[in-house]
Amino acid sequence: MVSLNNIYKHFGENNVLNGVNIDIRKGDVVVILGPSGSGKTTLLRCINFLERADQGTITIDNYTVSSKEKKQSKILALRRKTAMVFQQYNLFRNRTAVENVMEGLRVVKKVPKAEARKKAEAALDKVGLLDKADFYPAQLSGGQQQRIGIARALVMEPDLILFDEPTSALDPELVGEVLSCIRDVAKTGITMIVVTHEIAFAKEAATRVIFMEGGVVVEDGTPDQLINHPENERTQQFLARINGAAASA
Structure with missing residues (x-):
């Protein structure tokens, strides 16, 4: 389903990714653990070309794009197979919850407004926020904003959802609601890669756990193997x- 082959990335003299190779099956929930600076977020951003890797190929659902690819149309075709949930939510502040979720459908998929709203409301219902459809981000808690980010990813029906430390910007008491939402998404069978430090979540929801350090995969196994x-x-x-x-917390 997903194949990352020989991925390298450097920023100046800092080698962030040093030949990463990962194969992921359809329906896998892969949690990536590792210390700060290990390359986890950069790897996610290279998968959907938010960052361009210096070397390597990315395959999603039998569609392969090289890091050297010049055609923007091929990069966009790969990117449309993914959706990303960011650390900082990245919601449009001047749009309501439902308008934020509709945005990709309207702009990328050219879905008519009425149909897009119907799909967006269904996605908000899945994350338990249909009653907040007409609220603006400033009227919502951080946990609710992140769940809107998850709804925005779900509504695009991607082959792969990437989660970049989705709870790191949240107050501790709000972490649980977002992790519960992600667990529910995992149960639907969609393929997911989650960068997180939440060990309990990895034990419960992941099918595989990867530990990265120094821009390489150090260890890869089931949650029981790698964590216990x-x-x-x-x-x-x-x-x-x-x-x-x-x-000690």
Whole structure:
């Protein structure tokens, strides 16, 4: 379903990705863990060409695009197979919840307004926010704004949803509602890649967990294998530090 082949990316002299290879099956929920600066977010952004990798190929649903591809039409075709949920929500502040969810349908897919609103309302219903359809972002909590971001991703019916630390900008008491929403999305069978530090979520919702450091995949396995029985010393150290921080919080 998704194949990342030999992905390299540098910013100046900083080598952020150093030959990443990952294959993901349809319906997998892949959680990527790793310390800050390990390349997790950059990898997500390279998958949908928000960042262009320096080397490598990306395949989604048998459609392959090289990092060297010049044709914008091919890049857009790949990007349309994905949807992304950002750390900072990235909602239009001057548009209501339903208008934010409709935007991609109207602009990208050219769906008529009435049909787009109907689809957007159905997506808002899935994330439990249909009653907030006509509210503006400023009238909503951070957790509600992020759930609107998830609805905006769902409504596009992508092959792959990318979640970039979707709870990192939230107050602690709002994290649970967003993770619960993502769990519900995972149960629908859509393929997902989630960058997060939420170990409990990875244990419960992931089908695979990947630990990255230094721009490479260090360890890859089931949640039980990687979280409960990690083999690599760096994975063990990282999880010990995360678990220790959670215990003292």
